[in-house]
Amino acid sequence: MADRHVDALIVGGGIAGAACAAALHEGGFDGHVLIAGRETDPPYERPPASKGYLAGTMDRNACLLHDDAWYARQNLELATRTSVMKLDTAARTATFATKEVVEYGVALLATGANVRRLRVDGAQLDGIHYLRALGNADAIRADAEEAEHVVLVGGSYIACEVAATLTSLGRRCTMVMLEDAPLSGHFGPAAGRFFAELLRSRGVELVCGDGLERLEGAEGDRVQRVVTASGRELHADMVVMGTGAVPDAMLARAAKLELGETGGIACSASLETSAAGVWAAGDVCEYDSVLHGGRVRIEHHEVALAQGRAAAAGMLGTRRPYAELPYFWSDLSDWCTAEWVGITEAPEREVVRGSVDDGEFSVLHLAGGRLVAALSVGRGGDLAHARRLIADGTDLSGREDELASGDLEAL
Numbered sequence: 001m002a003d004r005h006v007d008a009l010i011v012g013g014g015i016a017g018a019a020c021a022a023a024l025h026e027g028g029f030d031g032h033v034l035i036a037g038r039e040t041d042p043p044y045e046r047p048p049a050s051k052g053y054l055a056g057t058m059d060r061n062a063c064l065l066h067d068d069a070w071y072a073r074q075n076l077e078l079a080t081r082t083s084v085m086k087l088d089t090a091a092r093t094a095t096f097a098t099k100e101v102v103e104y105g106v107a108l109l110a111t112g113a114n115v116r117r118l119r120v121d122g123a124q125l126d127g128i129h130y131l132r133a134l135g136n137a138d139a140i141r142a143d144a145e146e147a148e149h150v151v152l153v154g155g156s157y158i159a160c161e162v163a164a165t166l167t168s169l170g171r172r173c174t175m176v177m178l179e180d181a182p183l184s185g186h187f188g189p190a191a192g193r194f195f196a197e198l199l200r201s202r203g204v205e206l207v208c209g210d211g212l213e214r215l216e217g218a219e220g221d222r223v224q225r226v227v228t229a230s231g232r233e234l235h236a237d238m239v240v241m242g243t244g245a246v247p248d249a250m251l252a253r254a255a256k257l258e259l260g261e262t263g264g265i266a267c268s269a270s271l272e273t274s275a276a277g278v279w280a281a282g283d284v285c286e287y288d289s290v291l292h293g294g295r296v297r298i299e300h301h302e303v304a305l306a307q308g309r310a311a312a313a314g315m316l317g318t319r320r321p322y323a324e325l326p327y328f329w330s331d332l333s334d335w336c337t338a339e340w341v342g343i344t345e346a347p348e349r350e351v352v353r354g355s356v357d358d359g360e361f362s363v364l365h366l367a368g369g370r371l372v373a374a375l376s377v378g379r380g381g382d383l384a385h386a387r388r389l390i391a392d393g394t395d396l397s398g399r400e401d402e403l404a405s406g407d408l409e410a411l
C-alpha cells in the first residue's frame with residue numbers, strides 16, 4: 001500500500017530532472033510533481049564545480065538552477081536529501097530511504113553518474129580527491145589552500161579544468177595522463193597539441209602517455225607521492241582524480257530495467273525505458289539515437305537539459321525521437337573556451353580552419369566524406385555552420401580546401 005500518490009515522480013535532482021520538471025509545468029501538466037534528490041543542495045549546475053565555483057569567483061547560490069520561490073510557483077515539491085531505494089514498476093511505486101512508499105503516474109530516472117574510482121595502492125590516503133558535487137569542490141579548494149604541488153590524474157576535461165583553475169590560484173600542477181596530449185581523446189590530435197601548449201605555457205607540467213601505478217603517503221596517512229606506470233615519482237601535496245564517470249543505474253538495475261552496453265539505462269529513441277511509464281534522461285540515459293544510428297550515452301550538461309525536456313514532452317503525450325545534436329563546452333580558467341558539436345569522438349580525418357598558433361581555430365572532423373563533429377576555440381561562427389552540415393549529412397568529399405579556408409556558409 002502506498003503512503004501517497006504523485007502524478008509525476010522525478011528521481012534525481014540534477015539538470016536533467018530539474019529540466020523535466022520545468023518543462024512539465026510549461027507544457028501545462030496539472031498534476032503533482034515530486035523531485036526526489038539525494039543531495040543536500042537543491043538542483044544546481046555542475047560545470048562551475050571545476051571552474052568559477054572552485055576558483056571562488058562564483059558562490060553557491062549562483063550555481064543553483066532556481067530559487068525557493070521558483071519551486072513554489074511551479075507547484076512542484078522538491079525533496080532534497082531523499083534517496084529513492086526501490087522502484088516497483090508493475091505497481092508503479094517508489095520506496096524512499098525514509099520508508100515512505102509513493103505511488104506515481106509517470107516517472108523519470110535522472111540519476112546521473114558517479115565518479116570512476118581507481119583501485120590502486122594508496123587510494124585510501126588523505127588528500128586524494130574526486131570531483132562530482134559542489135561539496136567535492138569545497139574540499140579541493142580547502143585542501144589547495146595548504147598545498148603547493150597538486151597532481152591531477154587524467155587528461156580529459158575535469159583534470160584539465162581543475163589544473164587550469166588551481167594554477168590560476170597559484171598552485172603548481174602536474175597532470176598525468178594516458179593520452180598523448182590533454183583533451184585529445186575528446187577533441188582529436190590537432191586540438192590536443194594546442195591544449196598541451198596552452199597548459200605548458202601557463203606552467204602546468206604534463207606527463208603524457210603514462211598511467212597511475214600507485215599513490216604513496218608520508219608517515220601519516222596523507223598522500224605525498226604519485227608513482228606512474230613508467231616509474232616516475234611526482235611529489236604531491238594533494239591529488240585530484242579526473243578519471244571519468246560511470247552511470248548511476250543502481251535503482252534501475254534493482255528494478256530489473258533493461259540496461260545498455262555502457263551500463264546506462266537502455267531507452268527507446270524517445271527516451272522511454274523498458275518499463276511502462278518510466279523515462280530516463282541525462283548521464284544515465286543510453287538511448288537509441290537516430291543521429292548516431294545506435295545506442296549512445298552522453299555526459300554533457302546541455303544534452304542532459306534537452307533530454308529532461310524531451311522526456312517531459314513524452315510524458316505530456318508528444319513522443320518523438322530525441323535528435324538534438326550534442327553540444328559541449330569546456331573552460332580552462334579564463335585562458336580559453338572550447339566548444340564542440342558532433343556525433344562522434346573518434347573521427348577519421350581532421351581539417352583545421354584558422355590559426356592554432358593564435359588560439360583562434362576550428363577543427364572539423366570528417367568520416368566517410370561527411371562532417372561528424374567540430375571543435376571551435378574562439379571561432380564560434382564556425383559551429384553554427386558545422387551544426388547544419390552535420391545535421392544535413394552534406395557530402396563534402398574532395399572539398400577539404402573549402403572547409404579549411406572557404407566560406408562554410410556556401411557549402
Ligand SMILES: Cc1cc2nc3c(=O)[nH]c(=O)nc-3n(C[C@H](O)[C@H](O)[C@H](O)COP(=O)(O)OP(=O)(O)OC[C@H]3O[C@@H](n4cnc5c(N)ncnc54)[C@H](O)[C@@H]3O)c2cc1C
Nearest residue numbers: 012014015016038046047083084111112282283299300301
Ligand atoms: C565538475 C564537472 C564539470 C562539468 N563541466 C561540464 C562542462 O563544462 N560542460 C558540459 O557540457 N558538461 C559538464 N559536466 C557534465 C555535466 O555536468 C553532466 O553531464 C550533467 O550534470 C548531468 O546531469 P544529470 O541530471 O544527468 O545528472 P547529475 O547531475 O549527476 O544528477 C543526478 C542526481 O541524481 C541523484 N541520484 C542518483 N540516484 C538517486 C536515487 N536513487 N535517489 C535520489 N537521487 C538520486 C544524484 O545524487 C544526483 O544529484 C561537468 C560535470 C562535472 C562533474
